[in-house]
Amino acid sequence: MSTTGIIVEFNPFHNGHAAHILETKQRTGCKHVIAVMSGNFVQRGEPAIYDKWQRTKMALNQGVDIVIEIPMPYVISGADYFARASVKLLEATGIVDTLSFGSESGNLDEIKAAAEVLAKESPLYKEVLRKKLDAGLSFAAAKGAALTECLDEVSDGLLTKPNNGLAIEYCKALKLLGSTMQVMTTHRTPGGPSATKIRKELAAQGTVVTLDDFSHIFKYLLYTNEKAVANLGEGLGNRLRRLCGEFSKISDLLQAAKTKRYTYTRLQRAVLGMVLGVSSQDMDKYDSHGGVQYIRVLGFRKDAAGLVGEITRRATLPVITTGADIDKILQGGNLAAKMLANELIAGDIYRVASGESGGQHSERKLGVVVC
Numbered sequence: 001m002s003t004t005g006i007i008v009e010f011n012p013f014h015n016g017h018a019a020h021i022l023e024t025k026q027r028t029g030c031k032h033v034i035a036v037m038s039g040n041f042v043q044r045g046e047p048a049i050y051d052k053w054q055r056t057k058m059a060l061n062q063g064v065d066i067v068i069e070i071p072m073p074y075v076i077s078g079a080d081y082f083a084r085a086s087v088k089l090l091e092a093t094g095i096v097d098t099l100s101f102g103s104e105s106g107n108l109d110e111i112k113a114a115a116e117v118l119a120k121e122s123p124l125y126k127e128v129l130r131k132k133l134d135a136g137l138s139f140a141a142a143k144g145a146a147l148t149e150c151l152d153e154v155s156d157g158l159l160t161k162p163n164n165g166l167a168i169e170y171c172k173a174l175k176l177l178g179s180t181m182q183v184m185t186t187h188r189t190p191g192g193p194s195a196t197k198i199r200k201e202l203a204a205q206g207t208v209v210t211l212d213d214f215s216h217i218f219k220y221l222l223y224t225n226e227k228a229v230a231n232l233g234e235g236l237g238n239r240l241r242r243l244c245g246e247f248s249k250i251s252d253l254l255q256a257a258k259t260k261r262y263t264y265t266r267l268q269r270a271v272l273g274m275v276l277g278v279s280s281q282d283m284d285k286y287d288s289h290g291g292v293q294y295i296r297v298l299g300f301r302k303d304a305a306g307l308v309g310e311i312t313r314r315a316t317l318p319v320i321t322t323g324a325d326i327d328k329i330l331q332g333g334n335l336a337a338k339m340l341a342n343e344l345i346a347g348d349i350y351r352v353a354s355g356e357s358g359g360q361h362s363e364r365k366l367g368v369v370v371c
Helices: 015-028 052-061 079-092 108-120 123-134 139-150 162-177 195-204 211-224 226-232 236-244 250-257 264-276 280-288 302-314 323-330 335-354
Strands: 003-008 032-038 066-070 098-103 182-187 295-300
Touching: 003 015, 003 079, 015 032, 015 098, 015 182, 032 052, 032 079, 032 302, 052 066, 052 295, 066 079, 066 302, 079 162, 098 162, 108 123, 108 139, 108 162, 108 182, 123 139, 162 182, 211 226, 211 236, 211 250, 211 264, 211 335, 226 236, 226 264, 236 250, 250 264, 264 335, 280 335, 295 302, 323 335
Parallel strands: 003 032, 003 098, 032 066, 098 182
Antiparallel strands: 066 295
16 A cells, blocks of 8 residues: 655645645655644644644645644644654554655755754764854754754755755654655745745734734733743743733734744744643653654545554554544543643634634544545
């Protein structure tokens, strides 16, 4: 069985995503495409503009056979976490033989070379990284500087373009996991409206969910939850508290709070971590116990129902397709139960911020999307 995996957010789905799926099918000759996708929150530290169910339907209508959810804690915790969880999910299905991702570089050899450096973390890499962090650079900037020192050649944009960065992290995750998955990259070139532009236009119309819709929830926690503030670390919680009274919106607060080290995106992730109840201690515990704890299917095409059954038979993690599966994991009292409960709560919070109705853990009753 030839099955290719892709790692996506579809926030929202656009022509570039359709082109990636089409080229992936043409170049691999695969029979099926499985997407692992962010849920109601995305990697930039923002709520998705449309909920996971709407975006799952978009994906299935555009040629994806199965959509699997990337657990929320790994989505909002940075590119390395995001990549590790995504690759682990694809590997754990037991049926994916190729990973396809887009990159601005389009050069798989240089992407793999950078991934090799990150996986090995040589003494030179660690030394340069430490020096740059001590100099006040953000982690992303310090990592880029350390990679530059360790690579023989660095093409323009390899270490600064967002899709290149994720591509490197995917290859690093594959290597550390010892995966036998093959990889391919499609060359992402400018053209057509970007997802960022589309999001800005939709936000201006006031029809989608934005981080500012969580402003009241965040300010309440900032004023009342000492543990959550302490989890922000390094005085960041107190800094946000000092500034909070001057701004009504999260976006304005973070613009005022950002520094060279605390980039706007990093601050967004910190805010979401606080709102959604995810701490660095949680991530350490998940990572020390294998990372993602289950495979949650959000939707599938009718003609791929047999593929879902194949995953259920071959997967190395519990597979969730029904409310009964959810209940079984929640009753386990283990890390899988904690991760899934956190996901359901995140769904409740997203719904509250977006003004939708529904009771506690109401997404449990929605079932998977079938197209």
